[in-house]
Amino acid sequence: MEECSLIPMGGYVLVGGGSRRMGRDKAFMRVQGKLLFLRAAELLQQQLASVTLLGPAGRYGGYGFPVIPDRLPNRGPLMALCTGLESSNHDWNVFLACDLPFVDHTFLHLLVERALASRAHVVVPHTSEGWQPLCAAYNRKCIPAVKHALREGRDKVTNVFSLLSVDPITTRELDLVGICAQAFHNMNTMKDWDMARHQLDVA
Numbered sequence: 001m002e003e004c005s006l007i008p009m010g011g012y013v014l015v016g017g018g019s020r021r022m023g024r025d026k027a028f029m030r031v032q033g034k035l036l037f038l039r040a041a042e043l044l045q046q047q048l049a050s051v052t053l054l055g056p057a058g059r060y061g062g063y064g065f066p067v068i069p070d071r072l073p074n075r076g077p078l079m080a081l082c083t084g085l086e087s088s089n090h091d092w093n094v095f096l097a098c099d100l101p102f103v104d105h106t107f108l109h110l111l112v113e114r115a116l117a118s119r120a121h122v123v124v125p126h127t128s129e130g131w132q133p134l135c136a137a138y139n140r141k142c143i144p145a146v147k148h149a150l151r152e153g154r155d156k157v158t159n160v161f162s163l164l165s166v167d168p169i170t171t172r173e174l175d176l177v178g179i180c181a182q183a184f185h186n187m188n189t190m191k192d193w194d195m196a197r198h199q200l201d202v203a
Helices: 036-045 077-087 105-117 140-151 157-163 171-176 190-197
Strands: 007-014 048-054 092-097 122-127 135-139 166-170
Touching: 007 036, 007 077, 007 105, 036 048, 036 092, 036 105, 048 077, 077 092, 077 140, 077 157, 092 105, 105 122, 105 135, 105 166, 105 171, 122 171, 135 140, 140 157, 166 171
Parallel strands: 007 048, 007 092, 122 166
Antiparallel strands: 092 135, 122 135
């Protein structure tokens, strides 16, 4: 995609997790020969004006994308969200976990178009399994609420939703464009990975 056609939104890939249940760094596992975190970054890069990795610079530098470490380590994805939003030059920003191998261009296009038309603080899928906060779009207007939640020790991303205006993308809306709930299955364990291997060409 040519630079002039890129959408003026920021893209952030979360790569700072500990992968404790997986037993290895899942960001460096491969889907169709591609490192998971690079697959996520390149997916965002094809549509968005800027893409940044949120995680340890020493581990993820040298892959062609800027890397920003969390401002406070070991505080989970809400701290990563805060770090990304505070560093962004764009009002709207897409945050994508690195371990979502089924997320594709169709969903990203839906999310981006919805965010650009929304007056909410957050645009996020809501399926039968609940909120999907790590493949969602956040406006920089979220920053005060996110900082408030972090000060109170509420580090779970969905804890901040009660402080914000949230625009849900429903299961019905996802179905209409051919996106099933499986698209948001992340890989926390080797069992999850084995399931993905049956459906993707994993190198």
